[in-house]
Amino acid sequence: MPNANPHAAPARSAFRPSLMHGGFAADAATARRMIATAPAREASGEMAHLSAYCNGGAREKRKPYGFRDGVAIIGVRGYLMDEYPWLGDNWATGYDSLRYQSEMAHADEEVRGVALDVRSYGGYVAGCFDLCDDMAAMRKASGKPVVAICSEYAYSAAYAVIASAAGSISVPRTGGVGSIGVICEHWNYAGALQKWGDEVTLIYSGEHKADGNPFEALPDQVKADLQAELDATRKLFAETVSRGRMAAGAKLTVEQVLATEARTYDGPARTAEAVTLGLADAVLAPAAAFAAFVAAINGNED
Template identity: 45%
Template sequence: MVMAALADRFGITKLFRANGDVLAMSEFGIDEDDDEPDYRYYDVVQGVAVIPISGTLVQKSGYMRPTCGMTGYDGIRANLSMALDDSSVKAIMLDIDSGGGEVAGCFDLVDAIYSARGKKPIWAVLSEAAYSAAYAIASAADRITVPRTGGTGSVGVICAHVDFSKALAKDGIAVTMIHYGARKADGSEFMPLSDQALARFQADVDELGELFVATVARNRKLSVAKVRGTQASTYLGAAGVAIGFADEVMSPDEAFRSLLAELGD
C-alpha cells in the first residue's frame, strides 16, 4: 500500500493537512505516524525511509531535501546516515528522478551508499529516470527498479569550452590575460583552447570516465568492458534491465509494495 507521503509523487491521491495535522488519507487506508521527529528530513513509510533525489545534482546545496530544482550530495549523505541509525527505519528507498549533475562529491557519496549495503536494504526506485551522476547513485543500491518509460545509463563524463574571443574582437573588445603560471589561463573563455590544454582536459575527463565505469561495474557486478562498451548510451525501461543497469521494470508504487513485501509487511 502506498503511503500519502508518496502520493503526490506517484499521482495517486492527495494528502490534506492543516497546521501540520493529517485531516484526510487516501482510499488505501494507510496509517501515518503523526509524531514524526522534528530532526527527520525524510519520510518514514511503514518502516521505509524515502530519500528524494531529483533535479540537477550538486555537491553542496545546503538543504536536506530537493529545492529549486536541485538536490545536494550533502543532503543525501546526511539523510542516508540518519536513516541508517534510525531505529524506526527497516529499509531505505532512494526515490530518484534526475538527469545527473556534478562530478565533485558524487563518487564519495556513491561509495558511502555502497558501503552501507548489508546494514539495511537499500533500493533505488526510479520515479522516472536516473542518468549520469544519478545513475551512479542508483547503481550503489542493492536493487534498482525502473518504470517502462523511465531510463538508466549515460555512464560518461562531459564538459565544454566556449571561446568568445572572435565575438569579442568583432565588437572591438580586447581581453588581456595577466597570470602567473603558464597553464593558469587554460580554459579561459576569452581565448582559443590550445592543443596542449585540450589534451590535458581530455585526460582529466578520461580519468573520471574510467572511475565512473569501474564504479558501476563494481556496483552492478558487470565487467568493466561491458560498462565501457555502452559508450554512455541511455536505456529505456526494459532495455536497462537487459544491459544489467536495472533489476526489474516496475512503476514506483509497485516497487514500493514489492519492497514492503520483502520486509514482510
C-alpha cells in the first residue's frame, strides 16, 4: 500500500545498535514488513520448521520443533528479535521462541540431540546475549549434544547464538559465518523536509531526550556516546563467542575474535579459513551434516 502522506519520511531501522550483517538491510526491511502485515497464525507445534534435508520428521505428538531420528530440529531463521511468538517462520525468529523450543528439547526424553537449522543474517541486540547464556547452560545441564547446521549462513546475532548453544558448527562451502560486530544507522531528514517545505519542531524536557532524532544532524557527542556503546557491545559479543567456542574445544580467544573486525567468512576459501580460525568446525553440505549427526547420536557411525 502506498504511503498516504507523500511527505512522510520512509520507514528505516530504529536508531539502536543491531547485530546484523550490514549487507542485509533490504532483507531486514522486507522481514519487518512481512511481520507487520502477517495474518494471525497458530503458535503451535504445527508451525515447527522442518528443513529440506529432514522432511518427513514426526510431529504427531505436537512437539514445538521438528523431530526425526532422535533429533530435535530448531530453526534459527531470518530476522532475530527478542519477542516473536510464531514457530517455524522463515522471515523471523524470536529469542523467546528459541528459548522455549530449546527448553522443551533438552527436557524431552525422546530427544537424543538437537540440531539448529540456521539461515539468518542477525537481528536485535536486546535479548541476544541473555539467550546465549541460557542456551549454553541448557546444553551443559542436559548433556545432550547440540549442533548448528548452517544452511546457508549464520551472521552476527545468529552466529552469537550458535557459538554459545552448539558443540559444533558446520557451514556449506557457499555459505558463511561471522560478522561479529555491531551496527546502527542514523538518518537525517532535515534537508529533505526543507525541500518539501516541512518543518519539525521538537519540544522536550531533558538535555538528552531527543538524542539521535532524525530531524537534525547527529551531534558529535551523541555520536561519540553511541560509538562507545557499540564498542562495548562488540566486546561483549567477542567474549560470548570466545567462551562458547572454547567450551566446544576450539582455541579462539577474545583477541582473535576482535581481530576478525566483523569480517564475514563466506565462499569456499573463507569458509575453510573460518574452520582454521575456529569459527566453524567443518565445511559440510547441510544434508551431510545432518546425516552425520543422526549417525553419531544413534551410535551407528562408520
